[in-house]
Amino acid sequence: MRTALFIVPLLLTACATPREACMNDVNREVRILDALIGETRENLARGFAVEERQQVRTRRTFCTGRNSDGSRFRFRCDKTSTIKRNVPVAIDLNAERAKLVSLEQRQVQNISNAESGIAQCIARYPE
Template sequence: MRPAIIILPLAFLAACATPREQCINQVTRDSRVLSALIAETEGNLARGYALETRQEVRTVSDTCRGRNPDGTVFLFSCEETETVNRTVPVAIDLNAEQAKLTSLRERLATERRAADAAVAQCIAANPE
């Protein structure tokens, strides 16, 4: 249910964007993704390890309330399932991570050149 709560406002915001903004947002998406990957890889290299998010599912014992047909309240033991996200360090090959960073930077440079041309087309097609 939570992803829908997050996605719906974003959908409304996207609907409010002008055609020019929508076009520019679409053609620069890959550059933004590559920039985020570069930032993550640089962080991994600076730390010397990567961070990974893992979900832990556990059962928690609790006391629940119930209601009898006559309206009286009673307590009973119950169990609830709880999911917790935990960030854990993960070992990485620093040489491979450095090679990945170099590759990502090269791809970003290429992607930005292509995005610049596409943005110019968006501006020409959708003058404000």
């Protein structure tokens, strides 16, 4: 989920006007903090965090190959796959609440900074 949150703005920046790109850059920290605030609120609502872990699995199977004369042959081989799993993780709810308060305070300041940055973008790149 986080990956998509960061990739979409990059894709949109590729075809954005200079003004839009400037405004997108100014709002980057606001978007990041929005995502962190949302994640922290979800953790508090659930009572635990969710961590993504990768599990590597190897299974024995049969593969096919070709001899120099063009005939096919089968041999035993291993196929490896990676599975992503969401695992619940215990959190300190009091620390999580304190983190949320801190993030929200930083967000207020970042929004104020972003507003002045957007005004600068508009002045620099009038349409």
